[in-house]
Amino acid sequence: MSSIGKSINQFINEQQNKTDSNSDDLSGLIADIASACKKIAHLVNRSAITGIGGASASENVQGEVQKKLDIITNDVMVEQLNHHGHLAAMISEEIEDIIQIPEHLPKGKYLIAFDPLDGSSNIDINISVGTIFSILRCTDASREVRSDDFLQAGTEQICAGFCVYGPTTMMILTTGNGVNGFTLDSEIDEFVLTHPDMTIPEDAAEFAVNISNQRLWETSVQRYIDECIQGVDGDREKNFNMRWVASMVSDVYRILIRGGIFLYPLDTKSANSSGKLRLMYEANPMSFIVEQAGGLSTTGYQRIMDIKPTDLHQRVPVILGSKNEVERIMRYHQEDKLS
Numbered sequence: 440m441s442s443i444g445k446s447i448n449q450f451i452n453e454q455q456n457k458t459d460s461n462s463d464d465l466s467g468l469i470a471d472i473a474s475a476c477k478k479i480a481h482l483v484n485r486s487a488i489t490g491i492g493g494a495s496a497s498e499n500v501q502g503e504v505q506k507k508l509d510i511i512t513n514d515v516m517v518e519q520l521n522h523h524g525h526l527a528a529m530i531s532e533e534i535e536d537i538i539q540i541p542e543h544l545p546k547g548k549y550l551i552a553f554d555p556l557d558g559s560s561n562i563d564i565n566i567s568v569g570t571i572f573s574i575l576r577c578t579d580a581s582r583e584v585r586s587d588d589f590l591q592a593g594t595e596q597i598c599a600g601f602c603v604y605g606p607t608t609m610m611i612l613t614t615g616n617g618v619n620g621f622t623l624d625s626e627i628d629e630f631v632l633t634h635p636d637m638t639i640p641e642d643a644a645e646f647a648v649n650i651s652n653q654r655l656w657e658t659s660v661q662r663y664i665d666e667c668i669q670g671v672d673g674d675r676e677k678n679f680n681m682r683w684v685a686s687m688v689s690d691v692y693r694i695l696i697r698g699g700i701f702l703y704p705l706d707t708k709s710a711n712s713s714g715k716l717r718l719m720y721e722a723n724p725m726s727f728i729v730e731q732a733g734g735l736s737t738t739g740y741q742r743i744m745d746i747k748p749t750d751l752h753q754r755v756p757v758i759l760g761s762k763n764e765v766e767r768i769m770r771y772h773q774e775d776k777l778s
């Protein structure tokens with residue numbers, strides 16, 4: 440019997456019961472995340488009416504001016520997730536230190552890393568934004584959680600997902616058994632399964648990159664993008680299309696639907712000298728989802744999920760998407776290294 444139309448909680452419970460007997464906590468945590476994302480969808484949708492768009496007066500740990508909605512969505516996530524005893528602690532793009540669970544509240548066995556509002560440069564121009572999250576196990580929740588509890592390789596993730604707040608509100612989720620997409624049905628205020636077993640085509644003819652940084656990239660990336668732009672007149676003998684939404688959630692969602700390659704590579708701009716995107720709550724969760732959908736995710740030199748993190752907010756270069764395209768660009772990096 441098809442699972443299409445099943446609510447996210449029903450679907451996850453069934454999936455979990457099949458794979459991991461003591462998983463009721465995980466489905467409870469996913470239910471809390473879904474509730475937080477419903478609240479955020481509502482806030483984003485009414486932001487122009489309620490006047491919560493625009494920049495705030497503060498900066499986050501990355502030195503970026505925070506949008507008011509960066510802060511508001513961060514508070515919604517923290518408020519929604521710290522009550523039900525699923526978590527031992529959290530980290531957020533918008534908060535420098537670990538967010539501990541208040542003493543008077545029950546603690547759980549999971550850790551979450553999240554980007555409460557992804558694509559925030561798009562919030563005031565009515566382009567899709569999102570939320571990204573990664574769930575890890577906490578090895579010892581009996582004491583205050585420390586950074587090294589979080590600094591686990593992406594391969595240790597037990598669940599990852601992202602929400603897109605666009606024409607439709609979608610939640611994309613993996614618990615290591617493939618990737619499924621759920622649409623928020625506003626009539627019943629419930630995420631229901633609409634996109635089961637999402638898979639990324641191995642071949643693609645569409646690339647996504649902020650081309651304004653082209654002169655600052657490594658030779659291997661310049662070579663790959665040049666060839667795509669040359670199309671049939673070049674070595675690739677086929678034409679490529681280009682897209683760049685500047686919301687990672689939307690660019691990755693497109694790749695889950697029709698394939699393609701997404702790059703935020705190294706560039707010589709000081710801010711991006713180790714990449715722009717953050718390992719713990721952008722690169723790792725997106726890599727888990729892309730790999731579970733049959734794609735690949737690399738820095739160009741290394742599988743992103745094999746990286747042993749050294750800092751809660753560290754940045755990495757990200758190249759992900761259709762298998763054959765990512766393999767080609769990894770080859771170019773190797774050839775470059777050997778030349």
Ligand SMILES: O=P(O)(O)OC[C@H]1O[C@](O)(COP(=O)(O)O)[C@@H](O)[C@@H]1O
Pocket residue numbers: 532554556557558559560649685686687688703715
């Ligand atoms: O502004 P640029 O250089 O195009 O970068 C866009 C990238 O930065 C991001 O907006 C960074 O995420 P945040 O908005 O969460 O900081 C990604 O979503 C997106 O892929």
Ligand SMILES: [Mg+2]
Pocket residue numbers: 554556557558687721
């Ligand atoms: Mg982001």
Ligand SMILES: [Mg+2]
Pocket residue numbers: 509532554555556557558559
């Ligand atoms: Mg963000």
